[in-house]
Amino acid sequence: MKTVYLDHHATTPLDAEVLEVMMPYLTTEFGNASSTTHDYGRRARAAVEQGREEVAALIGAEQPDEIIITSGATESDNLAMKGLALQRADHSGHIITIAIEHKAILDTARFLEKQGFSVSFAPIDRYGLVDLEELRGLIRPDTFLITIQAANSEIGTIQPIAEIGAIAHEHNLLFHTDAVQALGKVDVDVVRDHIDMLSISAHKIYGPKGVGALYVRKGIRLQPLIHGGGHEMGMRSGTLNVAGVVGLGKAALLAKRDLVSESARLTALRDRLRQGIESRIDLVQLNGHPTRRLANNLNFSFSFVEGESLMLGCRGFALSSGSACTSASLQSSYVLRALQVPDAIAHSSIRFGLGKSNTDEQIDALLELLVENVKRLREMSPLYDMAREGIDIESFSWSEHDHHNH
Numbered sequence: 001m002k003t004v005y006l007d008h009h010a011t012t013p014l015d016a017e018v019l020e021v022m023m024p025y026l027t028t029e030f031g032n033a034s035s036t037t038h039d040y041g042r043r044a045r046a047a048v049e050q051g052r053e054e055v056a057a058l059i060g061a062e063q064p065d066e067i068i069i070t071s072g073a074t075e076s077d078n079l080a081m082k083g084l085a086l087q088r089a090d091h092s093g094h095i096i097t098i099a100i101e102h103k104a105i106l107d108t109a110r111f112l113e114k115q116g117f118s119v120s121f122a123p124i125d126r127y128g129l130v131d132l133e134e135l136r137g138l139i140r141p142d143t144f145l146i147t148i149q150a151a152n153s154e155i156g157t158i159q160p161i162a163e164i165g166a167i168a169h170e171h172n173l174l175f176h177t178d179a180v181q182a183l184g185k186v187d188v189d190v191v192r193d194h195i196d197m198l199s200i201s202a203h204k205i206y207g208p209k210g211v212g213a214l215y216v217r218k219g220i221r222l223q224p225l226i227h228g229g230g231h232e233m234g235m236r237s238g239t240l241n242v243a244g245v246v247g248l249g250k251a252a253l254l255a256k257r258d259l260v261s262e263s264a265r266l267t268a269l270r271d272r273l274r275q276g277i278e279s280r281i282d283l284v285q286l287n288g289h290p291t292r293r294l295a296n297n298l299n300f301s302f303s304f305v306e307g308e309s310l311m312l313g314c315r316g317f318a319l320s321s322g323s324a325c326t327s328a329s330l331q332s333s334y335v336l337r338a339l340q341v342p343d344a345i346a347h348s349s350i351r352f353g354l355g356k357s358n359t360d361e362q363i364d365a366l367l368e369l370l371v372e373n374v375k376r377l378r379e380m381s382p383l384y385d386m387a388r389e390g391i392d393i394e395s396f397s398w399s400e401h402d403h404h405n406h
C-alpha cells in the first residue's frame with residue numbers, strides 16, 4: 001500500500017493541472033523570456049507575464065511588476081531582509097521579528113546582526129501568537145523593518161498580520177511577511193493587510209520546487225543579491241525559469257480558486273483528527289493556538305511516548321516529529337522551545353500536515369494506529385505507570401530538576 005502523505009508543510013505534490021501547463025515550456029516552448037526579438041522569446045515572455053499576474057491576483061497586488069520571481073521562499077526572505085538592509089547607506093538600523101520564524105528569516109537576521117544591524121524578537125504567548133502591544137513597544141527611531149510570518153509551519157498558529165501591518169505603517173516602517181504556509185489556506189491581501197513585502201514558495205502550494213516570488217510594493221528599492229542582466233526590475237538577475245513561473249502562476253490560480261472550499265474541507269478533516277485524538281487518547285497536549293491555526297495543521301504531544309517511536313509505529317503514514325536529529329543529539333524543535341514547551345513534551349510531539357489528497361478514511365485509519373501505538377509505547381514507560389498510580393509527575397520532575405540545579 002502506498003504511504004499516506006501527511007507532511008504538507010514540508011512540501012506538496014505537484015498538481016496534475018500545474019504539470020500540464022508547465023509541459024510545453026519544458027519541451028517545445030524553450031524561448032528565453034528576455035529574448036523578445038523573435039516569437040520564441042515573446043511567447044516565453046507572455047507566459048511569464050501571465051504567471052506574474054496570477055501570483056499578483058492571489059495576494060491582491062495591484063501591479064504584476066510588483067512580483068519578483070526568485071528560486072523559492074528562502075531566497076525571497078533573504079532578498080526582503082538583506083535587500084532592504086544593505087541598501088541603507090549607513091548599514092545600520094533595527095529589525096523586529098519573532099523567534100518562531102523559518103530559518104531563512106532567523107539566519108538572515110543573525111547574518112545582518114554581524115553586519116552591524118540590530119534585531120529584536122517580539123514576545124509570543126504559549127500558543128505562538130505575537131503580542132501586539134509588546135511589538136509596538138519595541139519600535140525604535142531606527143527601526144526600519146518588521147518581519148513576521150503569516151502562519152507557522154510547525155504549530156500552524158496564524159498571526160494577526162493585518163494588525164501588525166497597521167502598526168508598522170503607523171510608524172512609517174516596512175512590513176514583510178513570510179506567507180508560505182498561509183497561502184491557499186488564509187485569505188491574504190497585501191493592500192488590505194498593509195503588507196510591503198511578502199514571500200511565496202510554489203512547492204508549498206502544489207507547484208514545482210525551486211521557484212517562488214517576493215512581492216515588493218511599488219516604490220520600494222532593494223539591493224539585489226544576484227547581480228547580472230538586470231532582470232526582475234533590477235532586483236534579481238538571471239534567465240527566468242519559464243516553466244517554473246508558469247507552474248507557480250497556475251498553482252497560485254488554483255490556490256485562489258479553491259481557497260474557500262479546500263480550507264473548509266481541510267478544517268473538517270483536521271477537526272476529525274483532533275477530536276479523535278482528544279476523545280480516545282488521554283494525556284495529550286495540542287501545541288499551537290486552539291483556534292487561530294491553519295486548516296491543515298495539527299501538532300500534538302503524547303505524554304510518555306517518544307514522538308519518533310510513535311511515528312515509526314504509524315507505518316504507512318508520512319509524518320514529522322517535534323525533534324530534529326542533529327549529528328550530536330536529538331534536539332527538540334526550536335519552535336516548541338520558544339513556546340516554553342518542556343523538552344520531554346516536545347520530544348513526544350507529532351506534526352500532522354494535511355493536504356488535498358487526504359480523506360476521512362485515511363484519518364480514521366491513522367487514529368486506529370495512534371491509539372494502538374500510544375497504548376503500546378506507554379505500557380513500556382515507567383513514568384506512565386507512576387502517573388496512573390496518581391503520583392504527580394509534574395512535581396516529581398520539577399523536584400528532580402531542582403535537585404540537579406542545587
Ligand SMILES: *Cc1c(COP(=O)(O)O)cnc(C)c1O
Nearest residue numbers: 072073074102153178180181201
Ligand atoms: C518551506 C518554507 C520556506 C522555504 O521555502 P523554499 O521555497 O523551500 O525555499 C520559507 N518559509 C516557510 C514558512 C516555509 O514553510
